Amino acid sequence: MAKSHQATVLSLLEFPHHNLLEIKVDDLEAINYAAGKYIIVNSGMNPGLDKLHKRAYTLMPIDADRFYLAAARVDNGFGSHYINSLKVSDRIEFSGCWGKFTLDESVDSISVVCSDTGITAGMGLLSSQNLKDATCQIYWLRERDRFLSDSFVLEHLQKWASHLEIIDIPAIDNETSRQDLFQSFDVKSLRGQHHFLAGDGLMVTSLREKLEQNTVDPANIKQEIFFRKPPKT
Ligand SMILES: Cc1cc2nc3c(=O)[nH]c(=O)nc-3n(C[C@H](O)[C@H](O)[C@H](O)COP(=O)(O)OP(=O)(O)OC[C@H]3O[C@@H](n4cnc5c(N)ncnc54)[C@H](O)[C@@H]3O)c2cc1C
Numbered sequence: 466m467a468k469s470h471q472a473t474v475l476s477l478l479e480f481p482h483h484n485l486l487e488i489k490v491d492d493l494e495a496i497n498y499a500a501g502k503y504i505i506v507n508s509g510m511n512p513g514l515d516k517l518h519k520r521a522y523t524l525m526p527i528d529a530d531r532f533y534l535a536a537a538r539v540d541n542g543f544g545s546h547y548i549n550s551l552k553v554s555d556r557i558e559f560s561g562c563w564g565k566f567t568l569d570e571s572v573d574s575i576s577v578v579c580s581d582t583g584i585t586a587g588m589g590l591l592s593s594q595n596l597k598d599a600t601c602q603i604y605w606l607r608e609r610d611r612f613l614s615d616s617f618v619l620e621h622l623q624k625w626a627s628h629l630e631i632i633d634i635p636a637i638d639n640e641t642s643r644q645d646l647f648q649s650f651d652v653k654s655l656r657g658q659h660h661f662l663a664g665d666g667l668m669v670t671s672l673r674e675k676l677e678q679n680t681v682d683p684a685n686i687k688q689e690i691f692f693r694k695p696p697k698t
Pocket residue numbers: 503520521522523524535536537539541542543544545546564581582585586637689690691692693
């Protein structure tokens with residue numbers, strides 16, 4: 466069983482549809498953090514399922530042991546409801562860190578395309594020490610006013626990103642329009658030694674396919690699907 470760790474909620478920032486938590490991890494060394502990684506939060510007993518509810522949330526670093534954590538509200542979503550019900554000084558139990566959405570070596574250039582809540586992975590990744598002087602292109606494809614805010618994301622990413630673009634996309638349940646938009650995304654504009662894709666499975670799958678068709682080595686593409694994971698074939 467994965468080892469469990471603890472963090473404390475230090476402050477809350479209210480966005481129109483959800484909160485942004487500032488958390489402090491008890492023992493940073495024990496969690497093996499690297500920029501871009503996520504934790505699995507234990508949201509307590511889900512009475513509907515009669516078992517512990519656990520969901521992944523990405524850490525966005527503030528400094529050595531403080532991180533932002535945010536969950537978009539999902540209708541009837543137990544995990545996202547739990548995160549948004551937390552108050553200052555509440556304790557969070559989690560396992561991790563987990564994930565391979567990290568940069569393990571220094572590079573000159575990367576591209577990052579995130580959709581929806583996937584921007585948390587982009588914000589985590591861009592704090593990597595391995596990106597010190599690198600050129601970082603970042604695209605955030607998002608439904609307006611659903612998660613965080615454009616100004617918050619711009620403020621936090623501007624200092625790292627050499628190109629930062631926010632693109633309007635249709636609502637999550639409008640699959641066809643979303644698919645059309647992802648299909649029309651020009652991957653030739655993505656220049657980088659490594660490419661990072663995070664968020665809606667429709668976007669990740671579609672852009673990965675197009676990058677590979679454009680002869681990008683699959684080993685240089687990293688992905689994290691937050692929702693709409695395609696079934697394993
Ligand atoms: C590696 C990883 C990192 C993640 N990091 C974050 C993060 O930083 N912030 C965050 O908000 N979420 C993040 N997620 C998604 C998160 O783990 C949960 O899936 C989400 O909060 C829904 O959980 P729930 O228990 O509320 O709803 P569930 O009952 O699990 O889901 C209900 C339905 O909502 C859909 N859904 C899940 N996520 C979303 C979404 N973002 N928008 C719309 N529909 C959705 C599910 O596909 C499902 O159909 C991450 C997921 C992964 C795999």
